[in-house]
Amino acid sequence: MTVTLGELYDVVHHRLERAASASLPGDDPFAHALALAQVGTLVGHVHLLLSRPGERVDSAADDTFLHLHHARRALDGAARWLPTVDPDSAADRGVLGSAVEASGAVIDLIRGHRDNTGAPVTPYALAFTTRSARAYHLNHASSTLQSVSRIVHSVSRSLGNRNALVRLQTAHASLQYASVQARYTGAGADQALASFPQALSLTPVPALPTDPLIQDAGRIRDDCERLSRAAYETLHGRCAQLLSGSDLQMITRWRSLGTMLAGRLLVQAAGEAPNEEAGTSLRNCADLFRNSARAWRGVQERWDRVVDVADPQIRPRLPKPSHEMVRRGQVSRMPQGAAPHPAVEIARASTLRAGRLLFGSDWNPDSPSRPPGTRPASDIVADAGGVAELAQTAYRLTVADWRIAVAAPRAVTAIEHRLLTDVPEHCPADHPYRFYRLHGHQLERLRNSFQQVCAAQQAAAQSLLAAAPAIGMDTSRAVLDAAAHRHITARTWPPVPAAVAATPGVLARGPAVPPPVPPGSGVRL
Amino acid sequence: MTQPTITDLATALDDVGRVDVVLGAAWDAFDVVGQLADALALDKSSDEMQAMLVGIKCADARRLLPPPEHRRPLELGTPGPGSVGLEPYGALLRHVEAAMRRLASVPDCADDREQLTLVAGHAVAAADLLMTVRQDGDPAA
Numbered sequence: 001m002t003v004t005l006g007e008l009y010d011v012v013h014h015r016l017e018r019a020a021s022a023s024l025p026g027d028d029p030f031a032h033a034l035a036l037a038q039v040g041t042l043v044g045h046v047h048l049l050l051s052r053p054g055e056r057v058d059s060a061a062d063d064t065f066l067h068l069h070h071a072r073r074a075l076d077g078a079a080r081w082l083p084t085v086d087p088d089s090a091a092d093r094g095v096l097g098s099a100v101e102a103s104g105a106v107i108d109l110i111r112g113h114r115d116n117t118g119a120p121v122t123p124y125a126l127a128f129t130t131r132s133a134r135a136y137h138l139n140h141a142s143s144t145l146q147s148v149s150r151i152v153h154s155v156s157r158s159l160g161n162r163n164a165l166v167r168l169q170t171a172h173a174s175l176q177y178a179s180v181q182a183r184y185t186g187a188g189a190d191q192a193l194a195s196f197p198q199a200l201s202l203t204p205v206p207a208l209p210t211d212p213l214i215q216d217a218g219r220i221r222d223d224c225e226r227l228s229r230a231a232y233e234t235l236h237g238r239c240a241q242l243l244s245g246s247d248l249q250m251i252t253r254w255r256s257l258g259t260m261l262a263g264r265l266l267v268q269a270a271g272e273a274p275n276e277e278a279g280t281s282l283r284n285c286a287d288l289f290r291n292s293a294r295a296w297r298g299v300q301e302r303w304d305r306v307v308d309v310a311d312p313q314i315r316p317r318l319p320k321p322s323h324e325m326v327r328r329g330q331v332s333r334m335p336q337g338a339a340p341h342p343a344v345e346i347a348r349a350s351t352l353r354a355g356r357l358l359f360g361s362d363w364n365p366d367s368p369s370r371p372p373g374t375r376p377a378s379d380i381v382a383d384a385g386g387v388a389e390l391a392q393t394a395y396r397l398t399v400a401d402w403r404i405a406v407a408a409p410r411a412v413t414a415i416e417h418r419l420l421t422d423v424p425e426h427c428p429a430d431h432p433y434r435f436y437r438l439h440g441h442q443l444e445r446l447r448n449s450f451q452q453v454c455a456a457q458q459a460a461a462q463s464l465l466a467a468a469p470a471i472g473m474d475t476s477r478a479v480l481d482a483a484a485h486r487h488i489t490a491r492t493w494p495p496v497p498a499a500v501a502a503t504p505g506v507l508a509r510g511p512a513v514p515p516p517v518p519p520g521s522g523v524r525l
Numbered sequence: 526m527t528q529p530t531i532t533d534l535a536t537a538l539d540d541v542g543r544v545d546v547v548l549g550a551a552w553d554a555f556d557v558v559g560q561l562a563d564a565l566a567l568d569k570s571s572d573e574m575q576a577m578l579v580g581i582k583c584a585d586a587r588r589l590l591p592p593p594e595h596r597r598p599l600e601l602g603t604p605g606p607g608s609v610g611l612e613p614y615g616a617l618l619r620h621v622e623a624a625m626r627r628l629a630s631v632p633d634c635a636d637d638r639e640q641l642t643l644v645a646g647h648a649v650a651a652a653d654l655l656m657t658v659r660q661d662g663d664p665a666a
Contacts, residue, residue, distance in 0.1 A: 246588040253584055257577045297566070300580075304560070307592045365578050368653030370660070422598050433594050 002222055006194025008106045009140045015099035016042075016147035022095055024158050032155050033082035036168075038096045039148050039155075040075050043068060043175070045103045046141045049110070050134070050182075064138070064185065067178035068145075074171035075152070081164040096151065103144070112199035119238060122199050122229050123403070123484035130483075136193040138186030142179045149175035192479035200225045202233075204345035207352035209361050213383040216353045217393045223350035224400035230343040231403035234411050235488065239341075243411040245308025245419050247341040252303065254344070255401055256296030258351035262394045263289030264358055268377040269390045273471060281467030282391065288460040289394070292401065295456035299405075302449040307420045307435060343404075350397070357383060388473040395464045395473070399481050402457040406488060409447035416443050530557075530599050531613055538624040547628060549593030551586075551621045551644065558614050558651060559583035560601040562658070571658045579654045586647035589640050608659045618652035621645075 025031050047068050113125035120126060127133055149172050156168035200222060211219070233239040243251075263286045270282035355363050357380055359371040374380075384390035412419075420435040427436055438446070461478075468475050534557075537550035562579035565571040604610040625645035629638045 246584070249584055250581070250588070253577070253581045257574065257581070260574070260577070297563075300563070304563070305598065311588050365581075366650050366654075368650075368657065370572060370575060370657045420592070422592070424597060434596065434598070435592055435594075 002198040002200065002218075002225060003105075003109070004194060004198070005106065005109055005196035008102060008109060009194075012099055012102040012106060013140075013143050013147070015095060015102055016144060019094070019096040019099055020147045020150040020154075024154055027160075029083050029161075030085070032159055033079065033085045034093060035096055035151060035155050036075055036079055036082065037085045038094075038100050039151055040072065040079070041100050042103055042144060042148055043072055043075070045100075045107060046144055047072075048107060049137050050141055064141070064178050064181045067174045067181060071171045071174035071178060074167045074174060078164040078167035078171065081161045081167075109196070109198055115238070120232070120236075121238065122225075122232050123488055124196060124199070124480065126487050127193065127196060127480065127483065130190070132188055132190035133193055135186045135189035136191070138182045139189045142182035142186055145175050145179035145182060149179060190479075192476040192483075195474075195477040195480055197225055197477075199229065202226055202230055202342045202346070204342050204349055206345070207349040207356065209356075209364070211353075211356075211361070213357060213361055214385075216357045217384040217389060220350050220353050220393050221396045223346050223353070224396040226346045227343060227350070227400040228403050230341070230346070231400070231407040232488075235403075235407040237410070237414070241341050242414050243341050243343065243408075244310055245303070245306055245415060246311050247344050248408060248411060249300070249303045249306075250340065250344045251347045251404065252296055252300050254347040254351045255404065256293050256300060258347065258354055258397065259289055259296060259401065260293040261351065261354040261358055262397050263287075263293065264374070265354060265380065265384070265390060266394055268358070268374065268380045269384075269387045271377040272381040273387055275470070278387070278467065278470040281463070281470055282387075285391070285394070285460065285463040285467055288456070288463045292398070292453065292456040292460050295452040296401075298452050299408075299449045302446055305421050305423050306438070306446065307422075308415060308418050309420060310415070310418045350400075388471050391464055391467065391471055391473045392477070395461060395478065398457045398461040398464070402454055402461070402485075403488070405450040405453035405457065408450045412443065412447050419443070419446075531617055534599075534617060535620055538620050544628060544631075544634060545591070545594070547624050548590050549596065551624060551648075552590040552592055553596065553599055554617050554621045555583040555587040555590070555648075555651070557599045557601060558618060558655065559587065561604060561611075561614055562655070564601065565658050572660075575654055575658045579651050579658060582647050582651035582654060586644050586651065589644050589647075608656060611655055611659060615652040615655050618648045618655070622648040622652070 024035060047065070050064065050068075110128070113120060113122045115121050128137070152168055152172045152175060156165050156172060159165055159168065204226070205219065205222065207219070230239065230243075234243055266282050266286035266289060270279045270286065273279035273282055352365065355365065355371075358374055360375055363371050381387055381390060384393060416438065419438050421438050421442060422434045422436075423442075426439055426442065427434075464473070465475060465478055467473070468478075534550045534554050537546050538554070540546045540550075559580050562576045562583060566573050566576035566580065568576075604614070622645045625641045625648065628634045629641040629645070634641060
């Protein structure tokens with residue numbers, strides 16, 4: 001459902017190609033001025049994309065910048081001999097205008113991964129700090145500048161003004177130099193960046209029975225982007241609302257069920273796999289999804305006897321304070337609990353969508369009857385966009401879940417003063433109430449409980465990537481994720497080689513991940 | 526949980542004079558049925574998904590209620606076989622629903638009417654779901 005950087009760049013190049021092939025009217029100085037203003041904006045965008053997303057200045061790109069600078073000066077000089085065009089009102093006119101619009105969308109897509117202060121809100125915000133990532137932009141900049149230089153050339157040929165003509169010739173030459181230089185320095189580009197996603201807001205999109213099933217898989221992926229963002233913001237203490245104890249419990253429960261349903265979806269996909277090997281791999285993946293669901297359940301067991309005092313509880317009415325207490329200012333209101341964190345609704349929606357894909361759009365988890373049964377595997381796979389796309393969706397769920405599990409201990413630390421438990425064995429002597437504050441070791445166990453989810457999700461993700469060549473699953477997003485995760489965890493997530501699709505089995509030899517502890521074996525708090 | 530403890534909770538749910546006692550009993554009822562649901566999810570003769578959904582409903586409802594101040598946490602016993610064995614727990618949840626609806630109509634609880642109604646809804650939904658976890662004559666059972 002969301003657009004990727006590669007798709008947006010394709011739109012830019014397609015529109016620019018159309019604009020460069022169109023002929024300009026020979027005697028319309030306004031059309032010429034407009035085209036040059038739009039070219040100026042596009043060159044500005046290229047400049048911004050090459051300089052802003054990565055914080056470090058790359059000396060190899062210096063020559064490109066120098067030529068871009070010359071080109072912009074020459075374009076400005078030419079514009080002085082033509083009618084004035086308001087750049088804002090004219091920016092999106094015509095075919096070239098639509099290219100400007102798409103190029104602006106590229107910038108917005110990248111900027112969306114940071115907040116107003118420039119701080120990252122997703123793990124992908126740091127994707128453009130490497131040389132190969134910058135090379136990706138340089139490659140696209142080269143194509144853009146090539147098309148733009150052709151447009152400048154055609155404007156210069158149809159102009160009657162010699163002063164402008166000279167400057168446009170300079171601009172044309174500079175743009176061509178810049179294009180060639182960008183192509184040269186853009187060698188070794190990281191093509192996985194084509195799958196760089198759109199950063200979505202944390203506003204949940206509810207799963208409705210009227211949603212077309214064909215859109216379910218896409219929407220699950222969107223839910224994953226939102227959950228990832230919530231996890232990243234939690235990890236870095238940048239969330240507008242803290243995850244409460246019950247938020248964590250509800251997310252754990254919904255994702256446990258969601259992981260189980262995703263495993264069942266993979267079993268269905270295995271039946272529709274293109275060959276026996278792919279089917280076996282997918283069944284193996286489904287088993288690991290069951291393990292992950294159990295790992296979530298292990299976390300859930302740890303939380304069973306934990307209560308967050310800041311939950312939006314119904315509070316029995318207390319006697320009214322006396323006049324004396326009010327006068328002395330001794331009256332304070334009981335804390336009012338906040339509404340659940342949006343991540344709870346997002347986790348629920350992702351699970352509902354997986355359930356509807358499996359059982360049909362009329363499945364309602366509140367219904368007082370069991371679902372009628374799984375839909376035919378061919379229908380499920382067709383609605384999910386094919387076996388490879390279904391596996392891709394399942395992969396995205398493992399990534400989102402891993403990120404939640406990595407961020408959750410931080411969330412626990414942020415609210416540890418609000419957590420109470422009623423496990424009798426550890427209740428302090430002479431404590432007058434049933435519930436008491438968690439001891440240090442109990443908090444530590446809560447935090448550590450998420451480790452089993454991390455391990456199980458990694459194992460599930462790896463099994464899907466190992467099956468990728470057999471089922472034809474695109475792994476470019478996995479390459480991007482692996483780089484992002486290594487930023488998050490200081491290199492505990494194994495790297496995914498870019499050529500994974502061409503080298504079957506390369507991931508099967510990855511580091512062994514211990515299976516999660518079966519539920520029931522954990523020590524209660 | 527044995528019959529007397531269900532009876533204890535049922536008695537507390539009917540305590541007209543003490544709102545905190547009723548709410549605490551409701552908390553314990555959701556807690557014990559939640560534990561039961563988690564145990565059933567691991568039981569081969571149950572529908573795992575339906576059991577997990579009961580657990581979710583109970584956790585969602587428990588979140589809205591104040592935890593009880595006293596009374597020790599109830600230990601979950603072994604429920605009887607088949608769906609009949611789960612009926613006492615279903616009945617307990619329906620009792621919670623009735624208690625919440627009664628409280629919602631009390632002027633003292635006017636501020637919390639919306640949440641009480643929500644809890645009552647969760648109780649009845651959890652009771653209905655619980656009855657689908659085991660189906661007599663089910664080949665899986």
